Each structure stands twice: as structure tokens, then as C-alpha cells.
Amino acid sequence: MNEMTWVILTGRQSDLDQVATPHKIITNRDYLAHPALFRGQRPKVINLSSNYAYQSRGYYASLLASSRGHKVIPTVETMIDLSEHKLYEHALPELEQALNKCRKELGGSFPAKVTFFFGIGPSRDWDRFAKLLFDWFRAPALEVSIRDNRQWASIHKIGFYSLTRMSSEEKPRFLESLAAYTNREWRDTKTRTPARYAFATLVNPNEELPPSEISSLRHWAKIAEKMGVEVEPITKKDLAKLANYDALFIRETTSISNHTYRFARRAQQEGMPVIDDPLSMIRCTNKVYLNELMSYNKVPVPPTVMIAGPSDLEVAAQTLGFPLVLKIPDSSFSRGVKKASNFEELKTLATLWLEDSDLLIAQKFIPTDYDWRIGVLGGQPLFAVHYLMAKKHWQIVNHERSGKPDQGGIRTFTLKDAPTHVVETAVSAARCIGDGLYGVDLKETADGVFVIEVNDNPNLDHGWEDSGEKDEVWVRLTQWFLDRLERQGR
Template sequence: MTWVILTGRNSDLGQVDTPHKIITNREYLTHPALFRGQRPKVINLSNNYAYQSRGYYASLLAGSRGHKVIPTVETMIDLSERKLYENALPELETALNKCRKELGGSYPPKVCIFFGIGPSKVWDRFAKLLFDWFRAPALEVVIRDGQNWASIQRIGFHPLARLSADEKPRFLASLEAYTSREWRDSKTRTPARYTFATLVNPQEQLPPSEIGSLRYWARIAEKMGVEVEPITKRDLAKLANYDALFIRETTSISNHTYRFARRAQQEGMPVIDDPLSMIRCTNKVYLHELMSANKVPVPPTVMIAGVSDLQLAADTLGFPLVLKIPDSSFSRGVKKANDFAELKALAEQWLEESDLLIAQKFVPTDYDWRVGVLGGQPLFAVQYLMAKKHWQIVNHKTNGKPDQGGVKTFTLKDAPEDVIATAVKAARCIGDGLYGVDLKETKDGVVVIEVNDNPNLDHGCEDTGEKDEVWVRLTQWFLDRLERQGR
């Protein structure tokens, strides 16, 4: 592995300070043939990361050259204004305040974090989380210490030129620890063109892919020059060692799966599911608006922003109707109301946790179509049968054990043309990744119920119709994007 360190000036870092190659960002920008045919990891230590500065362009062009770089331009933009990173502050401040006791009850006005390492072990939890959010060599965090709560006033880059005499040895030690750790994490294996990370949670009750199915995919991918390696939520710091990421635990924009997707995107790695697809598919309000705007058929729907909208929903949709929390998965947060009293009781309960609900016309069927769409093309088609004596495909029982209906598989050729065409049209509204489109066949035609990121994909189930072609195409989706990047 080749490490390349970029500086703003020759005098910023001495060659004796690190065993890695040091060049100025100007040299890197003006000599595009440097490292041609190699895939170096670039640490950009420019003193200025402002938009259109040399530091900015160095990271921008590193991506175009297939070089992995920190910080990325996305990180530079994220940290350019507080409003762009304020969504990270609640989690960071929670971690920060867990240090209070060990710090003797008070905080310094600022702390510098180098490569995810703080000035002492007390800062470990906060420093690692900060590095998870903003993968940068040196960050300065300005802190306002209140009586019982410390808040973060600013997060910014801490350039080499501003390192104090006391900070520089700690910075160099952190640099050495970071590059050494990354090297040790790379295991000696049978040579493969690429290594894909697969994010899994072995304890998840309803994972989108069983571990056995992922092992089956790994055997097929190996024949295509790809090694598939499972990782868990503790492995975010190792993600840059891989070439692509396939998320195979249930996604949420409020947990680590979104951070993994975001980090992969910042690293220039092909990723399923990408952050934008997560955001779009997670929210049923957005999906309804998007499908309607693109003339994709959906069931009659009424938005509920308060109890005053319930009568409109009842008059428009009739009973029974289906009430949904916008952000829900696996049939959770989706209930049927048989009359106005049930609707009112359920809506009042859910409006306490969500400002907006969705009411849809109840469309009873014995099954839902699920069409997998990858890269804008159909991948598989199955029917998910309703759970026994239930109107949904998953019945979440009070004992905590979900009851699922059966699956009926089809080849794409045997599935109805209008089902496939509607599913593909719906998925293309979202993006270019992997989606599971749920549809119902009615007497008035096909309607889309929702488009899911992170769809189920298991050997012996969703792949039954198209066989190994499903896994070959999945692998090739990643390969095509890697090869377009010249990686």
C-alpha cells in the first residue's frame, strides 16, 4: 500500500517526520501522471481547504484519479458552515458530555483531534465518533462549557501551519498510528481484484439477507475476482480498506447504517444502499409525492397533519383504510382502521411521535408483488403471500415473534409485463441502486404500494426464478462502477 502525504509548502512537514512520500499539493495537481497505475491512499494536509483552493482541488482530483483521500471534498463542504454539520451535533455532544467526570468536571475551550485520536484516553469515545462523522487528519472543536452540559460551538480543520510545538509530536504519533493501523487491517489473502465489505448484524431477527445467502454470493463473486468480507457496525474505521459496500442489515437514517453509506460515498466507493436512496425510500410521504409527480399509479391517499384531517380521510377513502407512519419498515407502523373510532384513536397516538401520517385506501389482495430492480433494470420477481389470517405479509404478534407469509417465485419472463414495467418506472424515480418495489394487482390496474431500499435478497427465495444470474448481476453492478472510476 502506498501512502502519499500532500502539504501546502515543502517546509510544512519534514521527510524525517514520516516514512511516507511527501509532496506539495501543487506538485500533485500539476503532475497527473504521478502514481499512474497505482492506487495510493492520500492524506491531504493542505493549510487551506476552501472551495476552489489547491487543497480543495487536490482532494477533488484524487477522486477522479481513483486515489483514496482524506479529507474528501464532501467533508470540506460539510465543515464549511455550521448549518451543514449541525445534524451531527446531538450525537457528538452526547459523547462529549460522557467525558465530564474523567475530565474533573470541566472542559477546555477547545480540543484538537488528530486522525480520530484525542489528547488522552479520556477523549477516545468522542474522538472516534468525530472521526466517524468527519474523516479528516486534524480537527479543532470549540467547546462552550455550561454548568451541566458542554455544547459544541464550532468544528473546523486544524492546519499544519497552526500546530503548536506541543501539538506537533502528538500529530505525528497519531499519523503513524493511523497509517500503521490501516496497514495491519489489510490481511494477506489470495489475490483478488477487489474486496467488497458487507455490513451485517448477526443478531438481527429479520435481516434483508441471511448469512448463508451472503456466503453463497461470496462463492459466485470469488469466480469474478471479488472477495466478499462481512463487517459489523464496529468496523467503520476499516471501511476505507475495501472497494465497495453492500449493506445487509435494516437501514435507517438515524443509525450507523446511514453513517456507513455516507462514509462509503465520501470515499468514492460504490454502495448499496446509498444515502440518498435511504432518505428517499425511508419516508412514505416523499415516496407518495414522488410517485404522483412521475405518474406512477398509487392507491388513493390522504395526508393527515392533525385530527382535523381525519374526516376528509374517512370521506375520501372509506373504511377500512390503512394508516401509516411515514418512517416505518417490515409492516411496522402500518395499521388498518375499520371505523372512525379506530382511526381517531390510532391517529391521536401516532401524531404524538410524527407530525404527519398517511391514510391510504385499503386494497385487499392475497399477495403483494415484489420486483427487485437493480441499476434501472428488473432483477427478480416474486409474490409475497399474506401471513396466515392476516392482511399483511408480516404479522408482528404481541409475543414479539413475527409471522411471515409464504413466497411464490417467478421468472422475469413469466411475471406480468405491466407489473415489471411499473416497478421499473417507480425504481428509476429513486436512483440507480437496488430497490424492492411492492405492487398490488387490482381490477383497475397495478398500483405501487412502496419502493424499498435494502430489499430482501436470499438464496432459494428471491433468486429462484433467475438463479445465479441475480448474484452475478449484483457483483457486476459494483464492478462496472469501480472500473468506470479507473480503480
């Protein structure tokens, strides 16, 4: 890994005194005009332009930084996010909650305007809010306008705050925050082994059914190390540290509504290769979307009926017969997937589930002793296994037993030994979703092969899914990230 270089861009030479910081200061005009300036280095760029408006010089500096493989704050995405209130209002509920939790420390009231530099507020009392604000919007300097009625403080506006607007009291605080920010990351990087790249792996040590066990990730780390990559575990507390890494592999169960999605979005904004990427999460999470997508692309799926209300239950019963399978559109690990043996059961279950979801899916029940699970990475098959049904149950995971969920076993194959038509169908299904890592579940029957679902965040454990292809699975996973980093010239 190259020696860390920090580069600070300003609008004009006079905006920041060269002696104010040990880091290199150049104007955004010079940075734009000399693409070869930092060739062979991987500098971190702090863009302090006084204007970040769309297509301004400040905007282009961040845009071209990312194309040159330089890490930059703020990114173009952050500039766009903060350009209009409606583009950042989704962040306000969480931010306002954190803001109001600071009330007591701040003596009961809030100023009308507050400035934050690199996730640091005017005093320690703002810490909780300042960190979260920086998590959402990584920018060197932000100004937040607050409306406070003594019961509840709401955020009226979040905007960039330029060097040229800073008062003589604010400038020293800004420079201190800049020093703290660059030192913190500097130290983190200095303690690393001299690997070419550092990959973050998002884990939750307390998860009951994680997609990869910690021991499997350690196994991957050993293989990645030989390829010049250091793998480090991070947890949901580490969002602000994510930019220190080159790539992200999410290994806790993903959901659009929790921090895993925010990590994926942040990684994408930082220009990092990520598994799973936000779009794959959105696509795979929703079974309604998957079913339409597969049908449109002529990938075989079981006969299916959408249920939007009570009138569709008759259609489902007549079209599919009983037993049939009813699914909530966004469920994982066999949860929210139940079998209905007759019309009464279907009606009871559908009525209950339609309270929480506007749409349900009913599918023809296809009994098999196992599901094929084909792992697909970057549009190519990665592994092939049978997931056996849980004992005396029609699914791979039985959540109805008391105590821990009961999982069926696994039977492993090399890709050469897996039936070609099964593997090809799985690859076609995964390619409809994207270019990442997917686990495709298929049923093999006398009537042909059917795709049951495509999972983002598929299970990948040493001694299980990698049994057929051995370490080649982990080598190819590492290479997937490396190919994308090399392509970006990182």
C-alpha cells in the first residue's frame, strides 16, 4: 500500500494558508488541469471548493477524483444529496432523534445554526449528533439550521459551509478538526501490514444464522493475504471508518430497512466494490419483483399468482391447486413462507399477512427432497450443492420447532458433476439481477428445472459450500474485488 498522501483542494490559493496544515494544498483548477499529478499514488482528496453546485469546478474536482481512483470527500453523490431538501429528507427522522437526545447536555435549548467540521461539533455535547451527521453526509464542513420549540427540535436545512464563510473563531476549530481527521486515518493505515488492499467484512458476532461463520471468514483472510489483500472484520458501529478500506463484503443478513443497506450505499458512494450492492439487495429482497423479472427473461419459475386482496384467493386455488405455497414478498431464511393445504388455511394466512403487506405471492407446491443451490459470482457459476430439507419438514430451515431453527443438511458437488441445465438456468437467473454474488435455489423435477428464488447474501462457509470447488471459491471471490479495483485504477 502506498504511503498515504493527503491533498487539499481549494477554490483560490488564498483560501487556506500553506502553513496551516502539513498536507499538500492546490487549487481545484490545478487539480483538474493536471490529471497526471498523482499518478502511481492513491491520495485522499479533501475538496474545500467554495462551490459544489452541479457542474461547477468544485463538482468536477470530486467527479474526476473518483475517475482517477482518488478517494475524495465530499463525493459527487453527497453534493447532489445536499443540493435539495427533498433529496436528503429521508435522513432527517434519524438525525432529529439524535439531535434531540443532545438537549440535556446542551442545557435545554439549541442555537438556530451550528457548524460541524469532519463529524465534530462545537463541543463534546454534540458528539452523538455530529457523528451521525458525518455518517450520512461525509463533508468537511456542514451548517445545520435548527427550529426548536423547546419540546422538539427539527432540522430546517443542512448545507455545505465554505472556508470563505468561516469566522476568525471558526477557522482554528476547522483546522483542529482537519488535523484530527487526517491523523486518525493516518494512524489506522500505518499499523496495517503492507498489503496492496484492505477489504472490510461486515459481521454481526451475535447473529444466529449468519451467511458466513467467523471461522470461514478467517479461512478467506488467509487465502486473500497470499493475494496481497488484508481482510478485516467491521461491525455496524464502524460506518464512519468504512472509507479507510478498498472494498466491502457484507456477511450479515441484509435488509433494506437496516444498517446493511446503508453500508452498501456508502460503499457505492465511496466508489468501492461491494457485495451485496444496493440494487441487488433491492431486487433480491422482493419476491414479487423477482417473479416478474424471471418471467420476463424467460427463466422458468413455478406457476405463480399475485394476491392483492381476498378476490385473488379463488384464482390462486383454481390455478395452483392445494397444497400451495404462500410467500411474503420480502422474507429471508424460509421465514414468511408457509404452506396452505386447503382454502381455509389459505384464507386465514392471507388475511393475516395482508395486514402488513399489500401483495403476496402464491406458488404451486413442488415437493422435492432437496433444492439445488448454485452460487453465481460475476455471472459465472461458483459452487453447486444440494440443500436437504429439514427433518420431517418441507423447507430447508424449519422455524416452527421450539428452540433453535432446524436446518437440513448439505450434499456437495463439483461444478463439473452438477447437471449442465441446472447450472445454466441458475446463471441466467443471476445475470438478470446483476454482477455480484448470488445463491440461486432451483427445483429439479420430471417437468424440468424451476428457479424458486435468487438470494443476495448467500451462505458461504468453509467445509460446506466450498467443498466441491475447494479454495478456488475464495480465490475467485478475492479476484472479483481485485478485478474491479484494478479496472478503477485504484
